[in-house]
Amino acid sequence: MFSLKSALAKPFAKHVSKSIKKWANNPVETQEKVFHEIIGKATSTQFGKDHDFIGIHSHADFVKRVPVRDYEDLKPYIERVVAGETDILWLGKPLYFAKTSGTTSGAKYIPITKESMPTHVEAARNAILMYIAETGNSKFVAGKMIFLQGSPILEKKNGIQLGRLSGIVAHYVPKYLQKNRMPSWETNCIEDWETKVNAIVEETLSENMTVISGIPSWVQMYFEKIQEKTGKKVGDVFKNFNLFIFGGVNYEPYRAKFESLIGRKVDSIELFPASEGFFAFQDKQDAKGMLLQLNSGIFYEFIKADEFFTENPKRLTIKDVELGVNYVLIVSTNAGLWAYNVGDTVEFTSLKPYRVIVSGRIKHxxxxxxxxxxxxxxxxxxxxxxxxxxxxxxxxxxxxxxxxxxxxxxxxxxxxxxxxxxxxxxxxxxxxxxxxxxxxxxxxxxxxxxxxxxxxxxxxxxxxxxxxxxxxxxxxxxxxxxxxxxxxxxxxxxxxxxxx
CATH class of the missing domain: 3.30.300 (GMP Synthetase; Chain A, domain 3)
Incomplete structure (x- = not known):
């Protein structure tokens, strides 16, 4: 059956693929540009004044003035932003706070700005477009897509909306995908996870599901409930389901179980999203690792994991990294995070272009x-x-x-x-x-x-x-x-x- 949406997706995917390859082939220059842009924009913020951003002209200047911080260290600034003050970490106020449950510091409030929000949405979109450009498969675009995510209901704190990152992103699903998207808004708003998954099963059973996305452990729960309800493999219930999009954890420990639940192999795309930024996505089916997003308003630094807890560990930029070394990921972003320790460790699998796998958590x-x-x-x-x-x-x-x-x-x-x-x-x-x-x-x-x-x-x-x-x-x-x-x-x- 002909689908205009599927037909239009292919030229659009080729166009996006070309622009991604352009910056991916110029990684050092791309990161230099991002570095100078975000430092320049934040010079008049409170953080910029406190750390003499006006005197920063190189990465070496930045290292001298801005120490690596985790959430607890940055908290005095974030608390001022949460209290409603402007121009603290970034110009103006954030659009949102992504609220995460920190294990040591209680709830964390990660700012998302009008500059950083589009990068979260574009990276997820581009991951799918790169897959279409590579495989030529765009049939799934005409089917139904499910994104297992947090509730999109947002609270307000001093005029700034806050919620889970996945719930915030739910407000930015492009118009052309609105009709394809599952579950319904009402079901997505259910807070209790077990109730929500049961409702999703009821809603999706009779639909033409082509794309399923979420953290593997929770998608597995959804698949098991489908199998319990129907007595069939997921691939027999959803005959056109051929693309699984996941992030958050390594898929490999789940792969055999998933293939057993589905009843066949399906293509997959790995993502590396976080409240602090959308860092990477899988750009090729046959290459190990995910393409590091060097053009998304994020400047990256890397510290060797085995040096991280020493007195003055060396902070490396993209041009200094090596294959197969475990690095702690440090980011500075257009959401106002500066030399921020995300907590994740990464390892490079390719330097042309720069691809990473998530190797763990520095605290785990x-x-x-x-x-x-x-x-x-x-x-x-x-x-x-x-x-x-x-x-x-x-x-x-x-x-x-x-x-x-x-x-x-x-x-x-x-x-x-x-x-x-x-x-x-x-x-x-x-x-x-x-x-x-x-x-x-x-x-x-x-x-x-x-x-x-x-x-x-x-x-x-x-x-x-x-x-x-x-x-x-x-x-x-x-x-x-x-x-x-x-x-x-x-x-x-x-x-x-x-x-x-």
Missing amino acids: FISAFGEHVIGKEVEQALQEAVKNSKVQVTEFTVAPQINPEKGLPYHEWFIEFESEPSDFEAFSKKIDASLQKQNSYYFDLINGKVLQPLKITQIKKNGFQEYMKSIGKLGGQNKIARLSNDRNIANVFEAQNLIK
């Missing part, structure tokens, strides 16, 4: 014994263990066991299986061998008999959902920490009897 690691194991390492270890097997993992997290009842300390892996390994010992050994191969510190600790190999503790079916519900973080943009340096999550599993 296990180093109870000096091993500094990171998110990317545990995800890769699990991925290698399930490869070419019938094992399917629903969710997992890792914690140190420092004081076991007997024997040496170890890493405890809490795993919820959809399909269990037939031989747990062999499965554990595979994970442990991969971890030792990736992390020399961990290898030395095992071989030096400081640690014993990891142990797996099984979590009951839907145990992770119950855990997230118990801490008030079920659904939306919330995700489980892959690993932690304490036993806070482990203690909740035990207290709530979620261990199988």
